[in-house]
């Protein structure tokens with residue numbers, strides 16, 4: 445088998461149970477669960493076989509049982525019948541690991557070196573359980589091994605340790621646990637911060653910075669969603685293209701800043717006249733695109749007229765003089781044969797007609 449094939453197999457294996465729609469954090473956990481399960485059953489298998497060779501049958505059996513449990517955690521991730529396979533698998537890995545460690549502390553493992561393995565517990569418990577559950581599990585684990593080790597006269601141990609060894613084992617274990625808990629805390633909070641920032645940037649990429657409305661990119665996403673929905677449920681859907689009349693003159697007369705203020709203000713006026721399910725975007729310089737789900741042409745026309753008259757009455761001031769602007773609107777009720785671009789072009793054509801017929805009016809096909 446060549447290296448590339450081996451790499452692909454390893455990747456597929458480690459991605460068992462990864463769900464495409466899940467967030468990166470959940471999938472990372474599934475990936476690590478597979479990796480840990482793999483390391484867990486490989487090592488316990490080798491150690492189990494080695495224990496049998498040394499004729500330590502009991503240790504060999506325990507290690508092979510642990511190996512089976514680690515392997516089951518991988519099989520669980522493949523299961524389609526279990527509701528939350530990751531949770532089940534992660535709990536199985538953590539509990540099996542802790543039981544194995546308790547056993548190693550109890551028996552001493554090979555020549556009293558068994559307790560050296562307990563340092564695997566903190567990273568695994570914290571990674572799979574998170575801060576709260578992980579810390580609680582580590583606390584329980586320390587309690588159990590402390591009781592076993594410090595019970596008078598070593599009565600609850602299958603081996604003997606010196607007092608110095610036991611106490612230093614617990615101190616060092618607690619130190620490692622605290623460091624891992626701190627690390628997990630920093631990792632988790634950084635991850636949350638990065639996720640929040642990425643959501644914020646994603647939102648910003650869909651918005652027009654001047655008006656705060658959707659930009660073309662954001663509107664394209666809405667158009668696609670609503671278009672598909674209207675076709676699936678046979679719902680009425682209307683698009684409306686609106687343009688400020690003679691805006692060049694407004695800019696020339698009152699300045700670009702005033703022009704910007706008007707673009708922003710019109711967006712807010714339009715928005716206040718829409719329903720929650722409607723979408724509004726700044727489609728171009730002084731052009732707005734409306735998407736009106738569950739709205740037919742005549743309902744769209746009523747809304748367009750309402751908005752047009754509202755804008756007409758809106759007053760702006762420049763150097764103590766009041767003035768107003770008007771808008772022209774072109775509408776189109778989408779039909780089944782339309783593509784998104786065709787629907788927009790038809791609304792645009794109607795807008796052009798409205799401009800031609802003298803502006804400050806609404807036209808529908």
Ligand SMILES: Nc1nc2c(ncn2[C@@H]2O[C@H](COP(=O)(O)OP(=O)(O)OP(=O)(O)O)[C@@H](O)[C@H]2O)c(=O)[nH]1
Pocket residue numbers: 654687688689690691692693695699700701702703704707728729730799803
């Ligand atoms: N202030 C401001 N002006 C803009 C912005 N984007 C586009 N414009 C201006 O809007 C004007 C649009 O002018 P035209 O396309 O000639 O159309 P109009 O003057 O509105 O005339 P009609 O559309 O035919 O009624 C141009 O002068 C652009 O510079 C913007 O973000 N801010």
